[in-house]
Amino acid sequence: MAKICVTIAEESVGKVKEQMKKAFEAGADFVEVRFDFLKPGEVMAAVDIIGEDRGRCVFTLRSVAQGGKFSGTEEERMRLLRKLAEAKPMLVDVELDTLKVNDNLADYLELASIPTLVSWHDFEKTPPNEELSSILTEMRIFSTYVKVVTTAKSVDDSLRLMALYEGALGLHPIIFAMGEAGVLTRVMSALYGAPYTYAALDRAVAPGQLTLAQMRKLYDGIKGNRS
Structure with a gap:
């Protein structure tokens, strides 16, 4: 069955834990914790409160330049990314561009064998597949877990x-x-081989994102048609 990862993007530590609990109770396989929605000083407190659930989490600390909301400096983000990695989540999401310009972080993640999800986003369009294939090739240098997200202007882009x-x-x-x-x-995506797909719990965090309930209904329908 397709695996679903629910994105948790909350502005308080307590709310993060509350929403995680709701997501797992509603049938989420994993959760992505968007730490960039928190104040920098609250990030590690959130990690502590997540506790043993870290093994089912993708940890993300997205910068504003990369479409996120992190309010600290880039130096502070690098320090926190390392601490998030040390907490041993299922995956730590780090942008391809970030890894390319931060050799120390890239080397640390590799030497410490930290499961890393290398991500790349285009918030305006879907580039030609030749360009996207080149990006995938670059990503292989850092990890076998890769995430490429574009913006579709048409069904043709999606196909x-x-x-x-x-x-x-x-x-x-x-x-x-x-x-x-x-x-x-x-x-x-999950039917084509993605280890999981993303969904919202009750409100979309990204354009076009479906809720967990909607995703489950669709997958149940697909499974029913196959059987």
Whole structure:
């Protein structure tokens, strides 16, 4: 069955734990904790309160330049990313561009064998597949877990994006598109080989994101049609 990861993006530590509990009770397989929605000084307190659930979490600390909300400096983000990695979550999400310009962080993640999800986003369009294939090749340097997210302007963009899975041999790829035209890719990604797909608990965190309940209903329907 397709695995679903619910994105938790809250502005208080207590709310993070509360929403995580709701997500798991509602049937989420994993959760992504968006620590960039918290104040920098509250990040490690949130890690502590998550406790043993860290093994089912993707830890993300996205900068404003990368579409996130982290309010601290980039130096502070690098320090916190290392601490998040040390907490041993299921995966720590680090942008490809961040790894390319921070050799110390990249070396640490590799030497410490930290499971890293290398991510790349285009918030405006879906580039040609040749360009996206080159990005996937760059990602292989840092991890086998990779996440490529574009913005679909048409169904054709979405269908073209799904073709990237064919060239992702040896990787654990998560490839989908944001936007209304990209909803199809969010559903299909797990069926094409993604280890999981993303969903919201009750409100979308990204354009085109479906809720956990909607995703489960769709997958149940697909499973029913196959049987």
